Amino acid sequence: MSDTNELNGGQVIIDYLIKEKVPYVFGLCGHGNIGLIDAMHERQDDIGTISVHHESVAGFMADVYYRVSGQPTATFTSCGPGSANLPISLGNAFFDSVPFLAITGNVPTSQFNRGAFQETYRHYQADFPSTVQAYCKRVYQPTRGEQVPLMMRQAWKTMTTGRPGPVVLDVPFDIFKEAAASETPDPAAWSANISSRCGADPDGVVTAVDMLLSAEKPVIVVGQGVRYGGAADELLALAERLQIPVASSASGLGAIPVQHPLSLGLVQRGGTYQSNHACRQADVLLALGVRFDDRTSSSWIPGYSFTIPPTRLIHVDIDPEEIGRNYPVALGLMADVRTFLRQVLAELDRRGHSGEPTPASRKWLAAIDGYRAEWNAFVAPGFVDDSSPINPQRAAVEIDKALPEDAILVSDIGVHHNWLLQFCNPTRPDSLIGSMGFGPMGFGVAGVMGAKLAAPDRPCVSVCGDGAFFMHANVLGTAVEYNIPVVWVVWNNYAYGSIRGLQRGYLD
Incomplete structure (x- = not known):
């Protein structure tokens, strides 16, 4: 190693995070990551450290921080059981397409394949990467200090481009302190100028516009690609211009305000009548x-x-893997959603489309108004039900009414989640946040603290079941220690309620 290499591996990692404007790292100390913690301490004025009481909490906080701010952050965990506590939150981020960098410690390279304390070695030396490869986009494991700058910039690019998702940087104990480079790679040169906002095939855009204009009963269905892609404005512009109603998957709620006249609300087995029927x-x-x-x-x-x-x-x-996975397509287009919507709006401009509703459109929207009226009449009694214990529908509505317009509600996993999705009225893409793919209990209990750090001026509330809250009640310590003022509303049904309901419905 050249004498000019002045920064060690841990210093390069932390310096790169600072250059990427990462405000916080979330994690837990252990003997496997003390070299990284030393580098964090040196730069404590430039990047904040949140020391949690369980590694999954760190991942959930990093996850929700991104969902609110759009800024990826990082976690730090030690080798063995420390990092083995992380795959639950990694999997959650992976299946919901949320990026964060998981920096995991491992045993020293000199001890690889010797069965050192906390080494995973029975199939391959220092084999933690095999533990997590199903739950992240990629694992990088530098075994020499000089590899750290390369893998750090590659990890960040992999994490944030294409379909986003978490990436693991698994660093052996000695590499944190080994000389790595004389300077840290500059993100402005390596990642800042990479755009993943690819547009759709131009001929496909023309075909899509033809199909939409010729349709008599069109519906737009939105998912998390609209929310995370920052396409809410373009979605609203297209829906209003063509007067097309918008149904939302659970992960798409808030992409269009639920109370907007063109919003159908949630489409799914627990969704609204007007959304499913349309x-x-x-x-x-x-x-x-x-x-x-x-x-x-x-x-x-x-x-x-x-x-x-x-x-x-x-x-x-x-992600082309999702196109045609579960339903055959008349037209499949790989594209960033915001870029595609801008292409469609530009094509409508090129055609001089006025946006005047057609007779078919008026008839379709009138029919939907009828479906909505039926649904509203059906659910109205539950909003004023005074029974005790409280009607879950009433509870969801009262929570929604109590929150100010700019509040962030982070839902945990459980039966309450279905009620919140159905009866809350999010007005922003980040008004109602939930876990939609992996579904780990404790996500909302911990994630709400990430929301508050990302949006300190907005009220942040977690609604969680008693089962989930008990899994991560340690968050109370973190909230007090770091003065993170959040509210937990515990949906106490003295049971794992969703499973109890499933047993009664499926097995009785």
């Missing part, structure tokens, strides 16, 4: 960043939420 009658569906998982599709039961075919599906997603 989607199953649609002749053309424009799906934007939607996975069509078992919840959104109501377990793919034909005619429950969708009838594809004969409904013609235009499926747009940044």
